[in-house]
Amino acid sequence: MIRGKTLLGFDFDLTLVEQDSDHRILALVPETHQKFQSLYDAGMQFTDSVATSLLDLHARGIGPSQILEALKTIPFDDAVRQMFEFAKSNNADIVILSDANTFYIDEVLKAKGLRDYVSEIITNPASWGEQGQLIVKRHTTEPPHGCSRCSPNLCKGKEFLGFIQRCGVQYDRLVFTGDGRNDFCPMTKLGPRDVALARTGRTLAKCLENEQNRAQISAELRWWTEPSEMFQIIQEILNTDAN
Structure with missing residues (x-):
């Protein structure tokens, strides 16, 4: 089993791109x-x-x-590109968990030259029909994931842990970054050594105003507003792990 690495988990919409896809x-x-x-x-x-x-x-x-x-042409901040490149150079793994779909995320990342930086994309499957229509289905159908925190199509917390279990790496630190209410669940799966990065002014921030919700996160909770701030925090984390 590989040891000594950091896993960076990211939401996609309004986290890695600046608009809901x-x-x-x-x-x-x-x-x-x-x-x-x-x-x-x-x-x-x-x-x-x-x-x-x-x-x-x-x-x-x-x-x-x-x-x-x-x-x-979806709005994209170059700080995200720099962050991915920095993560790669510091031997960190990247996984994306999103309520968007495989086609959107794949194509945006390929357009920015970043697809190869991502170990896995966990999202709703998309395919093209014979008439040229885009067909999107739920990631999870049967059996239901059973998580009351998440939408029926995807439990990000369960899938984040599932990725860790099957990838054969014992990560020293986990980081999860997001902006939406559906990013709360994976943050509750983090431990005291881990870091949760929440975007200000979004539905996740509203969720975390509730003290009972906030108490369910044992990781260090840090806040960001602009992608450059997110990148700066990721830099700090990876630099600390390298020392």
Whole structure:
């Protein structure tokens, strides 16, 4: 078993990129984006709402090339590139856990030249149908993951631990970085030596205003607002681990 490494776990939307990728694509047609919002507001699960709306997007004439071009221009801070390069040079592993989908994340990372820096992407599977429609399904269907903290499509905490168990590495330190309410669960899986990085002004920050929620995180909790601050904290952690 490999020892002496740090594992960096990241959310994707509004953590590694500066916009929600689902909203970015669905907003290519305002009527489709409005339909998505109506479905979600009416109680349809988020991933299912996206999947249904992507079919509507296709029916309105949006194909693979337009989706790909939109992904290539999603707001991206160069501090993230620097952070990945620094992590690689310091022998840290990177795993992404997201409620987006495989196509979005793969294509954004490839466009930025960063796909090879990531050990694994854990998210909802996406594929192209015969008519050129993007088909997205839930990551988890049967059996249900059973976590009350997470959306039915994906328990990030369970999947984060599952990655660690199957990768054959005994990590010295775990770090998880995110912005959303669904990033709370993996942070509760961290130990006292580990670090949770929460973005200010987002739904995770709101969740952590609750003292009972905050008490469920035994890791060191640190805050960031801009990607440059996230990178700076990751640098500090990896430099400390190297000494």
